Amino acid sequence: MIDRGVEAIKRAWHRDLVADPATHAWVLSLYRAGELYPDTVDDYFPVAHAPWPWLAEALARHRDDERRHGGMFARAVKLSGHAVEDFAGDDVFNHVIRAQTPTRWRVDDRDGPDARRLALAHFLAHAHHLELRVSRSLEMHLEACEQGRAAVAAKVVSAVLADEHRHIGYTRDAVRELVGDAAARAVMAHHRRAEARADLVFSSRQVARFLARFEARATPSRKALYRMCAAMQGLAARAV
């Protein structure tokens, strides 16, 4: 019931963001920051530690997809006549989900084969849940772009989503292949919990950021609705 209410508010939020070119450029820049995050760290896409050629190829393709997505979002912003913004820290979803994830996955060269597989499984489970969250957000954003006749952004988001769906599939399958069904269930549950907490923390922060920056662009009733939604998400984050 509460989840459906929050989802309805999020859909309205995306429609409002798309309706104003300045706020639309802001949210497209936020998506871009997530796409660029892997190149700011040294423990994403550990291609050299994949035990099978198919997984090494999938990881390398995934890494290249995210770089390409960053460029696609940047072009969509520029075509709207606005400047691309850079974001870091708590404004990047990857950063937030990592802050909510107790486990690290960096492979140590001294690790044996089993430890390497477990580390890789943790990275892939992290990526899987991150992709699920990004896809949920992009699906709502695409719907808003289509309704708001934002054709350029709709085309970009649609193409990105097709790749994200592929990322969701291979990361899930690879975790099972790497560590077996029982361990995969535990690893996936660990990262599912991190994603649930991070989703609430990130969403409530971005609503607050929106209201601080674009307050004059929202109607009083919408502002009240968004404040209520952010407060609910903030409370829920503490309970997850």
Ligand SMILES: [Fe+2]
């Ligand atoms: Fe992406």
Ligand SMILES: [Fe+2]
């Ligand atoms: Fe992706």
